[in-house]
Amino acid sequence: MKAIKKINNNVVICEDDNKKELVAFGKGLGFPAVPYKITDLSLISMTFYKMDRSYYKLLEEIPPEIFEVSAIIVKKAQRTLDCKLNPNLLPGLADHINFALARMKKYKKMKMLFSYDIEQLYPKETELARYAVKVIEKNLFVKLPESEITNIAMHFVNAEEEHVTSSSDVNMDEIIQHITNEIEAIFQVEIDRKGFNYNRFVMHLRYYMKRIEEKKQFVDDNSALFKAVKSESPEVFECAMHIAEIIDERLKSKSTEDEILYLMIHIKRILKNNISI
Known part of the structure; x- marks a missing residue:
């Protein structure tokens, strides 16, 4: 196995003997200069393909x-x-x-x-x-x-x-694209669709819609935190409410306060690293 890029002292990106990429974890794996061949495989505590x-x-x-x-x-x-x-x-x-x-x-x-x-x-x-x-x-x-x-x-x-898919005729990809366009229009930003925060947001939306379909929405009474985030970022709150309305209209549902809280958190993360148009 060959280490090809250092992430930190204990994590490296590798290629196996079949040229497949993986992430390897192990104490000290990132210390030697890359690229290098990992000859002692006992140093590797965990590997992940397809990350x-x-x-x-x-x-x-x-x-x-x-x-x-x-x-x-x-x-x-x-x-x-x-x-x-x-x-x-x-x-x-x-x-x-x-x-x-x-x-x-x-x-x-x-x-x-x-x-x-x-x-x-x-x-x-x-x-x-x-x-x-x-x-x-x-x-x-x-x-x-x-x-x-x-x-x-x-x-x-x-x-x-x-894979998170809809059990109904709801087109998740279409809804997510619509929501993304709405966020860009509201905040006048161009979202990096290849960025980590956006990918995390997309995954959240998929599970959010799946929870609605399965009637398993979050209901954990985070009202104090909800009010704090709403007070800190009223524009983000309005955007989250708008997104919830889009989803509720398509799925014939009623989003809980907790689901809207998590929407606000994800929207703030997306906006943090995006540059205004």
Whole structure:
């Protein structure tokens, strides 16, 4: 196996003997100058094929200790869940943990609730998420709210589905394109459709519409956080409400406050790195 690009000291992009690209994790893999041949394969703790390249930048930005904890959790998930997991679970989970820690610092007094509905629907994933929270708390010296069990459980649920498709005649791609155009028009920006934040937003929209179809919308009473984000970014709130109306009109549904909260968070992320037209 050949390391062809360093992400950080413990993560490298590699080519296997069949010239297929993969991401390899292992202590010290990024220390030698690349390219180089990895002769001792015991140094590699985990590999991922078919990871979306838009996640590579994220691998560079998130602190190594968060990725190390995420790798421990994903390894446990691979052993526990009897299915093929999406290769983007690791960077997605690391991104979520990083965001959760930042959110805790900014909104110290906010309380978000554990979802018993999610626990009933996905008991195996919830139990795995309890384990994940314990690992995060032990290794990163933090105390997470119980709601993080719900949030992390949903990452496992999402990773178990290779492709998110609609069970009805709803054209998800058409709706997402329409929503993207609306955001560009409202904020007078040109969205980078190949960027990581946009890809994350698209995936969120797909699961959002799937939850509506399956009547499993988030209902976790995040009203305090919802009000705080709305107050901070009223234009983003108006945009999120507009998007929710588009989806609700097409799917004959009523989006919950929690779903609109997550829309606001994703819209803010997209706008953060886009330049005005």
